[in-house]
Amino acid sequence: MTIEQQERFETLVRQLEKDARHHPANYQIKVTLLAILGYAYILFVFLLLLGIIWGARTFLVAASSEALTNQLNLMAILVSLGILRLFWIDTKIPKGLPLDRLHAPELFATxxxxxxxxxxxxxxxxxxxxxLNAGVLQSPRLGLLGWQQNYLFLGLPLMQALSLQQFRAVLAHELGHLSGNHSHFSNWIYRLRKIWFELAERFPEPKNSGFFLFQWFFHWYAPYFHAYTFVLVRANEYEADRCGVELAGLENEAQADINLAIYSYFLHKSFWPTIYQQAEQHAEPPSDAITQLLQQLKIGLSPREAAKWLDRALAHRTDYEDTHPCLLDRLTAIGYDLNPIQPPQPPTQTAAEYFFGELLWSFADRLDREWKNEVAGSWEKLYLRAQQQRRNLAALDEKAQKCALTVEQMWKRACLTSTLQEAHKAIALFQQVLEVEPNHPLTNYQLGKILIERNDSQGIKYLEKAIAIDPELVVPSCDLLYDFYLNQGKIKQAKFYQQKGQEYYCLWKRIQQERSRISHETPLFPHQLSDGEVRQLSEQLSTYSEINKAYLVRQKVTFFPEKAFYIFAIVLQTVKGAGADWKSHEEIIDRLENELNFSGNFRVIILQNSNFKLEQTIRKIAGSCIYY
Incomplete structure (x- = not known):
């Protein structure tokens, strides 16, 4: 979604929120008509095609052309089957261990x-x-006609993080999405929304093909239906929370929400980054990652760490990217006492222990194996990337002994040292970069990060400088400063940086959106790098056997135009077949984005037939070709 599309979407949703509050009946009528429109259009196109075929058949019958009439009969059947297949919903069922009543009778009974x-x-x-999640999935056996098959997915980490009654609240919430006690209309829209989204993915852009009528329609209809039903689906989340309160009690529903918010941050910010960091040294993923997670969840977090993640969760605000409300809004809606909110104590017996008993660790072992198999491919890429980074670091270390490095090479050497060796060894290297270029944004940020994480207050000035120089570093720098001051017990300073980061977050998203899209109509300019920097980039690009030519240009941007944004456009060597050395475009882009000795803000694209006009535009820019 482009920036303009996102803004239009948010404006429409805000208006619909008002309509739903002040005129709920009218809002429901609009949503109903819009939902019916989807069915009506498909039926209209189907009947139109059959009508054309039937008209031609009638003409041929009158002309006594039996052979052509039979062909049209066959065509009518094929068109019907084609449309039926096109709109047949074959929902992809997420992976998991199937449970049965024999091994978890009490769970099934609950x-x-x-x-x-x-x-x-x-x-x-x-x-x-x-x-660390639970969810219900309805898969329509008859596609658009319904007859739902219901699946319930229960995360073992979620069950290990909650008490029995807290888990009961989660179950009530999930089953509440299917409840017959509440609005059948909301549940119907909830299901239909998923169906239309799945169909829309089959027609991402209008194209010249046999199904252009459907492509055109869904290109318009899907975003519109998404906006119109957004308010209803969010209300459905609040309704599901009330189911949790009704069946498990206010305290258990609230404690479940708080616990899951805390552990979600812990997993995202701490546990999984630590696990994946092992890929720098080990070629295979650990065999007990899920077991480690379950053990950590059983122990719980320290009061300080739990309070830190809870504070993060409470600071998050409801937005228009997700129909789920934020933690604070959910607690407010169910009437929970917000003053003060404390992290819950780890349960004496977890829901996983209660329902599975001795089978818990058997299930954990099976999930360990499944997780290891699932991440094996991505883990191997991380390991190979780390090995390439080691080779790059060794080459830069050797070159530094022979001659002076460019600023970008000095920066890359410091980064790789920080990543692959102990972080404190990179401090002197980052300081050398700042001696040459004091306003180097990423160096200020990375040096400040290392110092702050060692509880060295000297890191504050570097992070402050990074914030002043580069708007894209405001959010991560504020996160680091927030954690630092919170650990120091300086709540006022911590809240200041927390608020500053939140204020910039929306702008940061806009920056990312703007710089993620490029076409032949995008304004592009010469890169304006020094000859020395171009030379070192050319030397590095020459080490990639896949690259035939490389271009470098600057893209015009609206947000913070003073911060240059670069495009590396790559022409690949012609390769026949897919031998052992063949790499996908995604792999090549990933390697370049992680390995290039270049600290500027940039993206890598592959030039090919599909973007031939863009290649023509880039080639016309003076000095754009930096390697051939």
Whole structure:
């Protein structure tokens, strides 16, 4: 979604929120008509095509052309089957361990009791996953005509993080999405929304093909339907929370929400980054990652760490990127006492322990194996990247002994030293970069990060400078300063940087959106790099056997135009087949974006037939070709 599309979407949703509040009946009518329009258009096109074929058939029957008439009969059948197949919903079922009543009788009995109270349909299949999450999925057996098959997914980490009653609240929330006690209309829209999204993915852009009528329609319809139903689906989340309160109690619903928010931040910011950091040294992923996670969840977090992640979660605000409300809004909606909100104590017995007993670690072992197999490919890429980084660092170390490095080479050497060796060894190298170029934004940020993470207040001045120089570094720098001051017990300073980071976050997203798109119509300019920097980039690009030519240009940007944004446009060697050395475009782009000795803000694109006009535009820019 472009910046303009996002702004139009948010404006429309805000207006619809007002309509839903002040005129709920009118809002429901509009949503209903819009939902019916999707069905009506498909039926219209289907009947139109059959009408054309039938008209031609009638003409040929009158002309006594039996052979052509039979061909048109066959064509009508093929068109019908083609449209049926096109709109057949074959929902992809997420992976997980199937559970049965024999191994978890009490769990199934609990789910059955809750489903009965909520008048929700029974769950046809229940799966255990390795996620800190739970969810229901309805897969229509008859596509657009419905007849839902219901799946319930339960994350073993989620069950290990919650008490029995807290987990009961989560189950009630998920089954509440299917509840017959509440709005059938909301549940219908909730299901239909997923169906239209899945269909829209089949027609991402209008193109010249046999199904251009559907492509054109869904290109317009899907975003519009998304906006119109956004308000209703968010209201459905609040309604599901109320189901949790009704069946498990206010305290348990609130404690479950708080616990999951805390552990979600912990996993995202701490646990999984630590696990994946091992890829720098080990060719294979650990065999017990999920077991480690479950053990950590059983122990719980320290009061200070739990309070830190809770503070982060409470600071997050509801936005228009996700239908789920933020933690603070959810707690407010159910009437929970917000003053003060404390992290819950780890349960004496977790829901996972209660329902699975001795089978818990058997399930963990199976999920360990599944996780290891699932991440094996991405883990290997991380390991190979680390090995390439080691080779790059060795080459830069050797070159530094022979001659002076460019600023970008000095910066890359410091970064790689920080990543592959102990971070403190990179301090002197980053300081050398700043002696040559004091306003180097990433060097100020990375040096400040190392110092702050060692609880050295000297890092503050470097992060402050990074904030002043580069708007894209405001959010990560504020995160670091927030953590530092919070650990120091300086709440006022911590809140200042927390608020500053939040204020810049929306702008940061706009910057990312603007710089993620390029076409032949995008204004491009000469790169304006020094001959020395171009030379060192050319030398490095020459080490990639896949590259035939490389171009470098600057892209005109609206947000912070004083901060240059570069495009590396690559022409690949012609390769026949897909031998052992063949690499996908994604792999080549990933390597270049991670390995180039270049600290400027940039992206890499591959020039090919699909963007031939863009290549023509780039080639016309003076000095754009930096390697051939």
């Amino acid at each position: 789910i059955d009791r809750l489903a009965t109270i909520l008048q929700a349909p029974k769950c046809d299949r229940i799966f255990l996953t390795d996620e």
